[in-house]
Structures are given as structure tokens and as C-alpha cells.
Amino acid sequence: MNRLIKMNLVLVIASLVTLSSCSQASETPVENSVQSPTSTATTHGDDVVQLCEKLTAKVKEFKWKIEPCKDITWVASGKSVEGSPLIYAEFGNPQAKNTTLILSMVHPDEITPLFTGIQLAHWMKEHHSELNETRVVIAPLVNPDGLFRKKLTRMNARGVDINRNFMTKDWETQALKAWKTKYKSDPRRFPGSAPNSEPETAFQEFLIEKFQPRKILTIHAPLNHLDYDGPSALSLAKFPREYVRECLKLRSRLKAVSTGFFPGSLGNRAGQELGIPTITLELPSADPRKAPAYWKKFQSGIRSMIEFRIDAASLKEQNDHKSASLSPPVK
Numbered sequence: 218m219n220r221l222i223k224m225n226l227v228l229v230i231a232s233l234v235t236l237s238s239c240s241q242a243s244e245t246p247v248e249n250s251v252q253s254p255t256s257t258a259t260t261h262g263d264d265v266v267q268l269c270e271k272l273t274a275k276v277k278e279f280k281w282k283i284e285p286c287k288d289i290t291w292v293a294s295g296k297s298v299e300g301s302p303l304i305y306a307e308f309g310n311p312q313a314k315n316t317t318l319i320l321s322m323v324h325p326d327e328i329t330p331l332f333t334g335i336q337l338a339h340w341m342k343e344h345h346s347e348l349n350e351t352r353v354v355i356a357p358l359v360n361p362d363g364l365f366r367k368k369l370t371r372m373n374a375r376g377v378d379i380n381r382n383f384m385t386k387d388w389e390t391q392a393l394k395a396w397k398t399k400y401k402s403d404p405r406r407f408p409g410s411a412p413n414s415e416p417e418t419a420f421q422e423f424l425i426e427k428f429q430p431r432k433i434l435t436i437h438a439p440l441n442h443l444d445y446d447g448p449s450a451l452s453l454a455k456f457p458r459e460y461v462r463e464c465l466k467l468r469s470r471l472k473a474v475s476t477g478f479f480p481g482s483l484g485n486r487a488g489q490e491l492g493i494p495t496i497t498l499e500l501p502s503a504d505p506r507k508a509p510a511y512w513k514k515f516q517s518g519i520r521s522m523i524e525f526r527i528d529a530a531s532l533k534e535q536n537d538h539k540s541a542s543l544s545p546p547v548k
């Protein structure tokens with residue numbers, strides 16, 4: 218049940234709803250084993266070329282006039298459960314501290330975020346010279362296995378909801394309990410048998426660890442709002458006051474709302490625990506025909522987020538990040 222408040226120039230906001238209402242899927246959870254990303258990156262190796270072919274065919278199915286791989290150097294780090302490379306690309310100034318990590322297709326049946334992720338990579342490439350004070354890392358297809366199934370799924374190939382599988386402090390006590398009671402064991406929200414058990418989760422942890430982003434944007438659909446997780450007035454004891462103030466300026470600039478977070482979610486892990494302001498852009502629908510219009514609608518808002526500087530990110534803040542350092546994937 219959304220509570221639309223108002224629409225500004227670029228971003229539709231507001232909702233108290235935090236659960237995705239994507240189309241139904243059929244997987245049931247199964248036992249996991251771990252495949253974590255390696256630090257050895259490959260640039261357009263055979264596996265990426267193969268992925269590009271599959272992705273190009275998929276994009277045609279959606280009737281999008283977009284080339285997923287032309288002129289973009291995707292780097293692979295680790296593989297999905299079914300062996301697809303997990304890809305990202307880096308844009309802007311590699312020395313810039315103002316780094317934004319952008320993730321899309323955590324839930325592949327939401328479809329439209331794929332267009333946004335790929336289009337954004339092209340846009341970054343074309344506007345390289347305008348953005349020399351920033352660095353942007355884009356991973357447009359976090360969960361490839363869900364996209365390449367006959368019927369697109371929210372979960373990964375082992376039936377795990379990647380946005381409930383992060384190793385948050387409340388995972389052990391809350392994640393499976395909440396899944397069984399609150400979500401009545403809905404297979405679409407299965408958090409996995411253990412935290413960080415999935416390669417697609419470990420891939421996102423790897424990107425956060427490697428690039429130490431100042432901000433994270435994760436793109437979903439179809440809830441039609443902008444959600445903020447991160448330092449707030451409630452976390453003043455945990456993070457420096459000035460830093461919290463800067464993070465809240467970002468929330469205010471984007472007119473984002475805070476709708477809460479879940480055990481094992483990215484917002485909980487990165488936003489609440491690591492203190493990296495994490496914005497979830499929920500596009501208005503999963504209809505692939507509307508994806509190009511969504512790009513037009515939201516691109517200036519995304520640019521605004523990319524350019525936003527969190528100047529109060531002090532040494533203390535860096536130390537806070539380190540003290541909440543990332544745990545290795547569960548074996």
C-alpha cells in the first residue's frame with residue numbers, strides 16, 4: 218500500500234511499503250554452498266563474451282534499443298551459482314574520493330532496472346569529461362541466473378533472495394525467524410541457510426570492500442519510491458555528527474524516505490551497519506516497454522546523487538568503516 222506524497226522534477230517519492238510485489242516465481246529454497254568472488258579480475262574473457270551474447274539476446278526480447286556490451290569494458294569478479302560471470306565497470310576519475318556504487322538486477326524479475334543499469338554505463342562513458350571529480354562503479358546484473366531462466370525469478374539459482382542474505386548483525390537471530398513467521402515461508406523471500414552464503418551477495422560485499430563507496434544506489438522495481446538507509450539522527454552515537462548531517466542532506470536532496478530495513482538486506486548491511494548512505498530507487502513498474510521512459514525520468518536524479526559530495530567524510534568516518542569491517546564469506 219503506497220502513500221504517494223508528491224512528485225518533484227526527477228524523483229517520485231513516498232511509500233511505507235517495503236516489500237516487493239513482483240510476479241510469482243516457483244523456486245523453493247535448497248541447501249547452499251559457497252562460491253566467493255576472487256580478486257583476480259578478467260576483462261572480457263570468454264565467459265564475459267558469452268554473457269554479453271546472452272544479454273544482447275535478452276535485451277532484444279525486451280525490444281530495447283541498447284547494446285549491453287558495446288564500448289563498455291565489463292570486468293568479471295567471481296561467478297554466479299550457475300557459472301555466469303559477475304560483472305562491473307568503473308567510470309570517472311579512479312582517484313576521486315567521491316565514489317558511488319550502483320547496483321541493479323538484484324531481483325531479475327523486476328526487469329526495468331536492467332535497462333537503467335546498462336544505459337547508465339553508456340551515459341557515464343559519454344559524459345566522462347563532465348564527471349572528473351567522481352568515480353562510479355556500476356554492476357548492472359548482480360543476479361544473472363534469475364534473468365536467464367525460462368521464467369524470470371526474483372531469487373538466485375538456489376532460491377535465495379539476495380537482498381536478505383547479507384551478514385547483518387541480526388541475521389542469525391532474526392532472518393529465518395522473520396521469514397517463517399512474518400513472511401509465512403514465502404520462497405520469494407528466503408534469506409538462505411546462512412548469511413553471505415551466495416556468490417551474488419559476496420560479490421556485492423566485494424565491491425563495497427574494494428571501492429569503499431561514499432554512497433550506494435541500488436535499483437529495483439516496482440514500488441515507485443526512493444528509500445534511504447544510512448546514518449540518521451538515531452545513529453549519532455555510532456557516526457560523527459557532521460557526517461550524519463551530510464548523509465541527511467543527501468536524503469533531503471533526493472527527497473527520499475526511510476521505510477525501514479530487513480535482516481540481511483543491503484540497506485541494513487551497508488546503510489545501517491557500515492554507515493554508507495544507501496538509496497534504493499524503486500522504478501514504477503517492471504514493464505520493459507516503459508524502461509526507456511524511466512531512464513529519461515530518473516537520469517537527472519541519479520546524476521544528482523553521483524555528484525553529491527559528502528565532504529564531512531572524515532578520517533574518523535573512514536576508521537568507523539574499518540572497525541565495522543566486512544566479514545569473509547561463510548564457508
Ligand SMILES: [Zn+2]
Binds near residue numbers: 237324437438
Ligand atoms: Zn527488488
